[in-house]
Amino acid sequence: MTSLTARLDRALPSSSLDERSVEPLFVVADATQRELGGALRSTPYGPCRVITTRYPLTHTHGDRALGTYASQPLAHLPQLTGDPRLKDRVARDALFLDIEATGLDHGAGTFAFLIGVGLFEGDSFILHQLFLDDPSQERAMLHVLIELLDSRPMLITFNGKSYDLTVLGSRLVMQRLWTERECDLKLRPHLDLLHLTRSLERERLPNTRLGTLEREILDFHRVDDVPGHLVPACYHHFLRTGETSAVEGVIEHNLHDVLSMVTLADHVVGRSRPDPRIYREPEERDGLARLLLRRRAPASGLAVLANFIQETEAPSWATETAEALATAAVAARRALLPERSRYAWERLLERDPLHEEALRGLIRLESRGARDLPRALGLARRLEAVAPSPAATRRVQRLKRRVARSSGRLPKTDLCMV
Amino acid sequence: MSASLFPRRTFDDILEDLTGEGQHASHVTGHLIRPPRSASWGAYPPDLHPSLLDALRRRGIEQPYTHQSDAMERVRSGQHLVLTTPTASGKTLCYNVPVLDTLLREPDCRALYLFPTKALAQDQYVAFHDLVEAVGEPIGTFTFDGDTPPDARRAVRDHGHVVMTNPDMLHSGILPHHTRWAKLFENLRFDVIDELHTYRGIFGSHVAHVIRRLRRIAKHYGSEPQFICCSATIANPHELARQLTDLDMRLVDRSGAPTGEQNLVCYNPPVVNAQLGIRAGVVRSATKIAADLLISGVSTIVFAGSRLHVEVILKYIREELRRARLSPDLVQGYRGGYLPLQRRRIEAGLRTGEVRGVVATNALELGVDIGSLDACVIAGYPGSIASLWQQSGRAGRRGGRSLTVYVARSSALDQFLVTHPDHLLGSSPEHARINPRNLFVLVDHMKCAAFELPFEPQETYADLEASETVEVLEHLERNQVLHESQGRFHWMARVFPANSVNLRSFHEENFVVIEVPTDRVLAEVDFRSAHTSLHDHAIYNIDSHQYQVERLDYENHKAYVRKVEPDYYTTAMTHTRVAVLDEEDAGSQGDVVVAHGEVLVSRRVVGFKKIRFHTNENVGYGDITLPDQEMHTTACWISLSQEALDALPFHRDTCVDGLRALSHALHTTATVALMCAGQDIGRAMGDESAANRVGGPAAPSAAPGNEADFDPTVFLYDNMPGGVGLAPEIHDRMPELILSALALMGDCACAGSGCPTCMGALPGYSAETHSAARAIGAMIQGALSP
Incomplete structure (x- = not known):
């Protein structure tokens, strides 16, 4: 009879348990153990390390100063995000939040070991980074977090809706600091930059990860950054060995995340204002229009597009204008505004009588409810000629029968012979 | 119509055929009649909530049966309860009534229902929901499983008074996200576990841990739910419920429900070749009986032991139906591999009568509501007496006369049972064994538990002592899965542990x-x-x-x-090798060693045979190269030294054959004595020499009979990774098992020539093999008795 430990080692050798073995550990070779920066703040639940950095508003991060965001009006946000609680908020109400956690999913066992909180105070931007020297200090850390959260009425995150806030909410329940209902962080006024950015930039960029946005839009380029997926491993390494070098990189990574969020907020809040006078690349314009239509703000949405269409209505027929019209038509249909949709298709067809999408769109509109079946048939014939296909032929046949039936020429019983 | 020239045979005619003087009668070895029993009535608790009482009465349930009223009383007095009464005795009412009664009085309370499958949860949801509708109070009832759409999940979490789910979902979808379910856990009053008997073996061991984790989380939120368990008839419902929940339980097992007359007939297919002792196949015989019943208009369910048999029987019955000018669609197959929609359609067909017969694997054994069938044909022993009765309960669920025909296979176990029908019909059903101390299961769930909540200093987990708990936690810390800080162990890996723990099998994807x-x-x-x-x-x-x-x-x-x-189907041939890792206890030393301990079993599929339909001829072979399947488990083994074998008056090869023959008989008697399924115990021959121990998997394959200096060894191993506790029991009962194995070989009708019933039938066997087997048996017996 061997001991439990010996049996464990034999039946479950480390290879079967080491679930991180797939990833190379990202650690700076320097194995020093030095004091991390910041100070220990005392709370009723023990100490919590807070590293505070103060920036003047003129501090530039990438292509702009942090302070530019602070003067952005936010009046258009409630409509754009569909969140009425953002009404009457001003830029300085915001608290920027970004966490680094021990895992990438959000089960109860994943916890934040680093919380970056940024806010504007007077003529400074202040970044507090709450760091867990040890998992047992989590309660103290969350206590400090609650104090900070309560100091500002609005949150700004990047993908916080599905990650940061979920993880923090779950940990607040675990630590029994707030009851479930109260700690539903997602019920606070919140601007998730990811969603807004995605609507505006999706067509222009390969993806809307923060790193891509920094490079392509904010002109900020990180050096020796810790890749996000290695963050948990770095912290695990720090806990096991006490080597601070493993997490110093993560702390810097988090710092850049928060600063980039501030400049990104300046960018998207500015660009997303539905002001037709702002010049936009076609992709951005279409994205914004789609978003506005989805948010049931068809007037602003179509304004963004229509103004553009009028402005560029020049003898030189621009493909961009055609695309704008097509987008407007599709978006209007999705927003259940068939007349707006028809308007856009008709304009498109005037300019290009063989435009396939416009033909399809108008056939659909004319044949629905048998509005104008002969015209639908005519358009279908045109479409068949432009893009012959069995489906196109069937469409013509189907419309022929409907036209005939409505004019009473073909008895209904013959239909089955066709 | 009555004076038809060819009168249609009736249910009674067929029963008469089997049990009276009819064509099959000579093959019937046993007939058990369970007389009808009338109801015995109890009373509702006097202070039952009036709207619930009213709803029950309006639904025609004027009065509960005695076991129901007993259960209601006990639940109301706060006892943890396990109920075991026959199929269709109204078990659900025993928990639904007290749970609803409490919810009506205290609307903040929550209840969690566990069913082994999604389908069952959905069935029970419908039944419970109907009752709630009748009561007319807003009591939120939801099923929560993999099919629940993401939008609906929030509603379930926030508004579900009663959440019906399965252990797998509890394990990976609820417990690891317990913070979102805080409302449920804070107010959790009842936990209902239905079909308790299905939580056996390795699955049961897993579920025992899921329940321990559930209690651990509930405790974190300050609640201690009361458990109500329901089980089909097994030998140890009380013990199983205690092991699963780790709580003291009260047992209610006296049914007050009425039953119709049940006939259970044991049928041994006729001998078709007396010289070789070959009987007609189980598939043919079961098909014949089932087709007879179906053609006579008797609704019938056929249970077959494997998916393959389901398909073959289905094909044959459909052919018979076509010959009788009936629609082949009257009978349908139903088994695990069918997609859910297909299964729902068949269940609906059975309820409406469009489908008259079903050929099923034991997926249908559980309480899926398919309405009442008149007859049940069981093609081959289903592996346990409990299953046999459960399957037989499918016939005549709603009273009336019913028939179950058990058709024996030619396997040793089946032949033993069909020729000893008293054993089958008279003995109690078997024990459901679980082993919450199975190391693999335990460690997996401790990982999940640590993810859910850090382990506190001094915390004990499951059945472990505080010191053992720390041993496992430290092992996990050494392997960098956990991190210890101030005596607390925190989860410290990037992955989500529940995803890699499958309750139904071991890390193996379909x-x-x-x-x-x-x-x-x-x-x-x-x-x-x-x-x-x-x-x-x-x-x-x-x-x-x-x-x-x-x-x-x-x-x-x-x-x-x-x-x-x-025109053929294929069956695969496997080769199994066992290596000893750790010897725990040697019951006898010297020339004969009987021991048990941990082993590594490697199974290799070496080739396949092609078998022609209908004639069962072997029409070809093929090779298969697939990776070995390895399993770490526990085994009991008997090893004979060279000297011991030399002392016997037989050639060495004969001795090895004799030992193999003896192992066959031992396997049969162990299966019967431990009341487990034949496939629960694996059997292998090998070499238990020192080289094999040290070398482990790399040691050369021990081909018996080729090497002079090899100690022939018989392994009886627990056929589940980590084991469910069979091996130590076999070891402890070896003297008794050897005796009955010797008796089995002595009594057998084949008179020593070797047949599947006693020592197996391999080409090389002879009367001499038989003698050698008995001599070896006697030698082992001698070594074991002091």
């Missing part, structure tokens, strides 16, 4: 069967069966259609099959 060229997904096959049923060139059967495997993509768990119409 294989998907894809039809070429349509790319249609036909079925899913579990990892173990995939080795024997989806190898290259295998014939895969589903819905009585045959497909040939064109390519098995082992890495990606896909098998590409093409529809074919062969």
